[in-house]
Amino acid sequence: MGGFIAGIIFWGGFNTVLEATNTETFCISCHEMNNNVYQELKTTIHYSNRSGVRATCPDCHVPHKWTDKIARKMQASKEVWGKIFGTINTREKFLNKRLHLAQNEWQRLKANNSLECRNCHDLEFMDYTRQSKRAQAAHSTRLESGEKTCIDCHKGIAHELPDTAGVEGF
């Protein structure tokens, strides 16, 4: 944390710190992330699969573009502050906050048309003939037409979901 602030003060160090904080190791160095979301991610296809390609926290949560990245970092540091001030330092508190945190992510991904998903999954290169019938039917219609974006249909792809009563699509 100290390093993070120092990095902001000494502009030269900024990018280095940005890179350092842009790793999964950094994200899960804080135990609230390690104990909750990281453990859940481990059971999903984005952690272990037949191709051995995996997604890390920043792959889904940090934009690749520099300006977006900074903006996101400011937002993420709010979550870090939450930790420091002890608002989400237990599982219960995390679960209580989860809907709010998830909604932030849904909103972000909705607004950028699921940019982070598309950094790895490019519709252009999806071979529908190799997808299941359901996937094919959904992707070739509502996704392709732009009516929906990945996160509209794939909520909870990496973590457990909070109570979704009232959330669109459930």
Next chain:
Amino acid sequence: MMKKIIFYLAFCLMGTSFVAVAGDTTATLRGNAITDDAYPERMPTIENDDVKRARNYPMQPPTIPHKIDNYQVNINVNKCLSCHSRRQTEESQAPMVSVTHYMDRDGNFLADVSPRRYFCNQCHVPQTTAKPLIKNTFEDVSASLRKDKEKHRRETASVRKNKTILVGDEPTQPLLQPGFPDHGRIHRRYHFLGWI
């Protein structure tokens, strides 16, 4: 001392022969002697072709024709219902869960899925490509009924041939004539399955 050793050896021998016999003759699904390390079978894969399967009896909960890996079903979310609930089927084009799932135990209709039907996987399961280890001799109810009907037909045919009809006053009419209006009634007299 010597006696003791002999006794001990004999005991051991008995033990080994017993194991050998058990290994050779006991029918197991293990496929190898209990003392050997087996090479595990390949894991079967989940059938994911979205093709509906026949039900083995009318009230059978249909099996799931796709994979459900990591589908969350708990107090917070029911991923299955995000496609199969009444509200969602127009968009998903998935089959709606049966209306019975919207009833309480007294048959009253509810606005949403009944709590007793909430945990889909208690009744519905995906299928894998695994070959059964033991042949299943289950017979579909329609198949057994057809067999019964055949049997009955053969029996009544022989009864007619031997002219030993014991019931009813129909013998003047030929039995089992196709299109004969009383066909069903005659059947009923001979066999309770005739009405089917």
